[in-house]
Amino acid sequence: MNIYFITFGCKVNAGENQYYLSQLIEQGFTEALSIQDADIAVINTCAVTETAAKKSARYIEKLKKEHKDLKIIVTGCLTEEKGAALKEYGADIIVTNGSKSELVNHIINLTDGYVKAARGSFAGGALLSHTSSKTRAFFKIQDGCDACCTYCIIPELRGSPKSMPKDEVISGFKKLLSLGYKEIVLVGIHIGLYGKDLGLNITDILEELVKIEGDFRIRLTSIEINEIDDKLLYLIKDNRKICPHLHIPLQSGCDKILSLMGRKYKKDDYIKIIKKSKDIIPNVTIGSDIIAGFPEELDDDFNDTLITLKTTGTEFYHAFPYSERKGTVAESMQNKVDVKTREERAAVLRKHGQISLMNLYNKSIGKIYRVLSEKGNKGHTENYMLIHYDKNIGPNQFINVLVKKVENGKLYGEVVENSII
16 A cells, blocks of 8 residues: 655654654555555645645645545644544545544544544654655654744644653664664754653753764754753754754744733843854854734834844744734734735845845855755755755765855855865
């Protein structure tokens, strides 16, 4: 039986899909290389915004129309919101996030699972086999969130924070290394809350993982500023196995808007953490999420965000216009920004982000970086720059690349043999 996984949304979904695909391969299923080759399609949906929810729903509908004989199994956040109603869009089987820990059994037996996320157990684990030629493994070690930001519905769709036990993380990590992965991305809905239910924190588990022998690197996903302390920063500084790249959501650089969002920090807190991170960790780069056009955001408030980002020297911007989410506090807020202005502000942020990224690229010229090779003669540096190089090198190899130029918004370099960095 050929099975094909489709991922919408976050890296947690990507990690879950890798895990469950490996489980099914162990059960005798074959990974289909395309949807045309599949007997079963598993769609891990996203519903973090109204736009994302509609995109997932439309895809289910379109897929059923184009492949009437295909068995479509739908899981992920949209199932928590819509449940059985997704069968009207073309889903044959529904497995909610709360039932996802039993996804393999539901696929094998073609049965629905409707346990709500609040009552579900931790879903996910380490891969049992190498499911594709990807060089990067997404290893889910945490799920759920209790931050309750006013614009976000994720706590309802994912439930309260849940962590994979420490011993399972360590054994799962070693399994991934044995499968040949050289970069392991630790993912979670709120990765900085790892261990909250176990009496641990994210630094504790990182300290254990860097002790493991081997030539590999660990990459963290999004982490909040109030979860970053000196201990974590110095651990990254002192261990080459942890990538010097931090994705730290800002959402807004205006204190008024941060308060309305229910964020538990002020812009100066963000500025101080970024400065400290750059002071302690050589070569660190910073990424951030920014929402444009939140209710009551005036021009001056938006300009505060631009100034905050410029002050910190954030290199990677993930900017998007505010989208109302049914069931959130922000949905009923007054003085909403019109959609056109939201989109214009998001475009301004992206433009500034491109300038910031090009500044980073230009500063890297003449420097040598350790790169993990990918298909197409390109790869990522440890601090997350994508670089194209001059030699045909197969994927999943660590190479040293000398940065030579920036051209048409891309970074180019040449492979350097026997160099030490």
